[in-house]
Amino acid sequence: MPKFCANLTWLFGELPYMDRFRAAREAGFEGVEVLFPYDCPTQDMRDQLVLNGLSFVLMNCPLPNATGGPQGFAAVPGGEERFRRDFDRTLRFAQVLKPLHIHIMAGVAEGPEAEATFVRNLRWAAARAPRQGLTIEPINRIDMPGYFLADYETAARVLDAVASPNLALQFDAYHAHRITGDAAAAWGAHGHRARHVQVAGFPGRHEPAGGAIDYPAFFARLAADGYDGWISGEYAPATTTVDGLGWIR
Numbered sequence: 367m368p369k370f371c372a373n374l375t376w377l378f379g380e381l382p383y384m385d386r387f388r389a390a391r392e393a394g395f396e397g398v399e400v401l402f403p404y405d406c407p408t409q410d411m412r413d414q415l416v417l418n419g420l421s422f423v424l425m426n427c428p429l430p431n432a433t434g435g436p437q438g439f440a441a442v443p444g445g446e447e448r449f450r451r452d453f454d455r456t457l458r459f460a461q462v463l464k465p466l467h468i469h470i471m472a473g474v475a476e477g478p479e480a481e482a483t484f485v486r487n488l489r490w491a492a493a494r495a496p497r498q499g500l501t502i503e504p505i506n507r508i509d510m511p512g513y514f515l516a517d518y519e520t521a522a523r524v525l526d527a528v529a530s531p532n533l534a535l536q537f538d539a540y541h542a543h544r545i546t547g548d549a550a551a552a553w554g555a556h557g558h559r560a561r562h563v564q565v566a567g568f569p570g571r572h573e574p575a576g577g578a579i580d581y582p583a584f585f586a587r588l589a590a591d592g593y594d595g596w597i598s599g600e601y602a603p604a605t606t607t608v609d610g611l612g613w614i615r
């Protein structure tokens with residue numbers, strides 16, 4: 367049985383943030399992720415997780431940049447100090463929130479020097495928090511122009527170079543389809559590196575149903591491959607969140 371979790375940054379947006387935890391539980395989810403859980407009282411959020419018996423699956427590093435500047439510095443040459451400071455701040459939140467994974471964002475950069483910077487920073491982070499699950503995620507450059515990590519071959523090289531047991535691939539089927547044109551084939555080639563999966567329909571990034579990605583087949587493939595991590599709904603509901611949850615059944 368797949369473990370589905372709800373991305374509360376995208377789902378249940380009809381509700382105030384703190385009410386989304388109970389709504390997710392009532393809708394049948396056993397886990398949630400929040401991309402940037404930084405601007406709410408951390409203990410209140412922890413209480414919601416415990417009260418509703420929810421696993422906290424994932425959060426992002428770094429904190430959102432309130433000045434509208436770049437999001438993520440892990441692959442930005444010259445941004446090492448900023449990356450380390452941000453990572454340590456994320457770890458302080460993580461001590462309370464206890465996420466299974468922290469997704470480390472690469473930021474906007476390009477070229478071999480950026481890749482070398484990414485590897486160095488990830489090695490540092492993996493050693494700094496050896497018991498914390500960490501992920502990196504290829505994100506398509508149409509949605510995030512200039513984002514460094516925008517293909518699976520680079521992700522594979524970086525993961526091999528870092529070679530740390532607590533760093534793995536975050537496989538977002540929506541991005542995979544936009545990057546490669548075939549999410550299922552990308553999973554076939556790279557899914558063995560994944561410890562976290564996110565899903566959304568293509569091309570609209572609504573519910574994972576009825577678009578270009580055959581999700582019933584994709585979920586069956588994950589199960590056949592022995593994937594036992596979480597599958598997160600990270601999409602913009604086409605109508606209301608609850609009305610759109612038929613895909614889980």
Ligand SMILES: O=C(O)C(=O)[C@@H](O)CO
Binds near residue numbers: 401469503538
């Ligand atoms: O954009 C995505 O897809 C993500 O998973 C986010 O973590 C990026 O903010």
Ligand SMILES: [Mg+2]
Binds near residue numbers: 503538564600
């Ligand atoms: Mg994603």
